[in-house]
Amino acid sequence: MSDLGVDTGLEAGVSRDEVRGRIIAAAAELLAEGGRDAATTRAVAAAAAVQAPTIYRLFGDMRGLLDAVAEQVLAAYIAEKSAREPHPDPVQDLRDGWDMHVAFGLAHPALFEIISSAPHARRRSPAADAGIDVLKRRVRNIARAGRLRVSEARAVGLLQAAGTGTVLTLLAEPDDRRDPGLSATAREAVLAHITAEVPVIEKAGPAAAAIALRAVLQEATVLTANERLLLEEWLDRLADTIPT
Template sequence: MPPRSRIRDGAAAVESDTAAVGREQARQRVIEAAADLLAREGRDAVTTRAVAVAAGVQAPAIYRLFGDKDGLLEAVAEHGFATFLAAKHVDPDPKDPIEDLRAGWDLAVEFGLANPALYTLMYGEPTRTASAAFRAGMEVLKGRIRRLAAGGWLRVDEELAAMLIHATARGAVLTWLSLAEDRRDPALLTTLRESMVTTVTNEEPAVRDAGPAGAARTLRAMLPEQTILSGAEQDLLREWLDRLAADG
């Protein structure tokens, strides 16, 4: 390629990258302006004209960036999920996994109470669960649940536990926000949280020793009491459990 052609192509690439950066900066500025309007004045205040003025852009720019007002609100909701995800603290080895569960639940509720309009936008419509940040947040929750299961603390199936934990936190916030201020009793939140903990976890770990070996020993000890498996199936499972238990 002749030198001049390479220079022109390089300049075009730089110009394209600069335009992309400028577009993303404008997009972020509009999202933050919309989120601020939402927090201060409510959803009805988030009009394309008001957001454009607050963000310092022309109204047509919002349509180019988001398609329409619904697209803008989707982006604001995604911004909310990302903000919440950034606030989550992940301890890969908590000393007390049940207290870790309580702390995660409290964090979710506190975020909702501190950001009522944003939270309502995020969780008021089922389609919001398609958000990448929402799914990442659910993976954090599933990690907490997996640690409970590995320690023998989990009373229900992992998938059901995730739904129960998420549903009680979401329901707690939306119910609280629907109440008149003089009817908001903190006992509502505490009771919902503790009901969730009681439903999802055991008072004592079902597995004395954490890890596959401990779980295998516990299951092996319980095998004679169950009748679902045939004799041959029990013998095969017992063989597998013996191997796992021996590793511990």
């Protein structure tokens, strides 16, 4: 019998990917049913019909396994979010994206806390990068419409901070004690700060022009990559000078 067969307690010939998938599925189910405390090494190993050392062999440690579970669930969510038909109003499209983000977090409390905890301590996952790209595209569409009042970088940062903070605040309260209007209030406060009802380009000044130019800068093929990066930095600094 192969080493994999010995470690897993499964029949010989079971592939590494199948064992890995079985462990991830077991951990995901335990997290959904009982939260992070339920997904212990012993519980996951028993549910996946493997021996505990197999988890460490395939994932390094329990943190590695939890990250793998979060990556799989997050990737499925981002794929669904990316495939959604965008609203013709880019601000409403961003509003809808916020609501989806909050709904996902409340539906997957244990996983959301894993995704949100100590992001600086580990490499950001491909699924998380894909999610940020979706957010950046939505912000870019608002800028293209001339309705972004701050730089794209600042808008994305504010949305990430406020969206994640909103979910974590709601998750910290029992279901029956959560403020039902908290998410909408936070969402509208951020949107009021970063967007305008009418195109800001109609206002005179370098900041409004910088936002408009930054939104279409990728189309400027005459610039080298280094020139584009430098101009992006200058435009972002100018964009954030619009009075709020």
